[in-house]
Amino acid sequence: MNLLRIGEIEFPKPSGVIVNMMPIIAGDSKSIPAELHGYLPMLAETGPEKGETVYLTIHESVVLPGQTQRRPGIHTDGTAIQAFGGGAWGGGAWGGRGTDPKPGEPKPKKPAKGIYMASNDGLCRVWNTETMAVDGLGSIKQEFDVEPEILDASVMYWITDRTPHESLPATKKTFRQFFRLVGSEVSVWWAQHSTANPLGVLPNCRIEHGNKFEIERTRSYK
Numbered sequence: 001m002n003l004l005r006i007g008e009i010e011f012p013k014p015s016g017v018i019v020n021m022m023p024i025i026a027g028d029s030k031s032i033p034a035e036l037h038g039y040l041p042m043l044a045e046t047g048p049e050k051g052e053t054v055y056l057t058i059h060e061s062v063v064l065p066g067q068t069q070r071r072p073g074i075h076t077d078g079t080a081i082q083a084f085g086g087g088a089w090g091g092g093a094w095g096g097r098g099t100d101p102k103p104g105e106p107k108p109k110k111p112a113k114g115i116y117m118a119s120n121d122g123l124c125r126v127w128n129t130e131t132m133a134v135d136g137l138g139s140i141k142q143e144f145d146v147e148p149e150i151l152d153a154s155v156m157y158w159i160t161d162r163t164p165h166e167s168l169p170a171t172k173k174t175f176r177q178f179f180r181l182v183g184s185e186v187s188v189w190w191a192q193h194s195t196a197n198p199l200g201v202l203p204n205c206r207i208e209h210g211n212k213f214e215i216e217r218t219r220s221y222k
Helices: 034-043 212-217
Strands: 003-008 018-025 053-063 115-119 124-126 155-159 165-167 174-182 188-190 206-208
Touching: 018 188, 034 053, 034 174
Parallel strands: 188 206
Antiparallel strands: 003 155, 018 053, 053 174, 115 155, 115 174, 124 165
16 A cells, blocks of 8 residues: 545645655644644644654645646655665554445554655645655656556555656646645654754654765765
């Protein structure tokens, strides 16, 4: 399982907030700045174990026709194992069997690892497969024999950090809200590209400074 539909969600009233990979404590609202508390109901729909350090991204902005709000191109969030970034970006341990159990069966746990994401416009496509054939930035180096799935708007999904996906360009001017929660299995936190938590929660992994895109462009992989 590399793609799972968790269920419909409702985005809060937007305020133009942008945070990227902000470390928070799963299940602890006191670790989350007050201006982000509108997203607490969405966080409650995710599956990380309480007390784990996880990473929150919220991106609210205007997107013009033909542009993408998030990184373009097919990629995985996990990078090449030998990469300077170290590989993991949420992991993908599956903690259940699905969201539609048979009658009389208990609802299974949601995945504790991996990546939860949603948008108010669904402008993303995902391949329900996994790959390690990526470079140090996660860009894909192979083709797939499965067709991608276009995600629905205002629906929470779960993927692994080895699940290929792509942000799609807007077809009209829109105000987009994007939500992502990355699990605790992260190899490195890039200070220049990430948001520090003003409440003092620190990453639980190696911290690197500098521009990861410039660093990776100068590296070669065998």
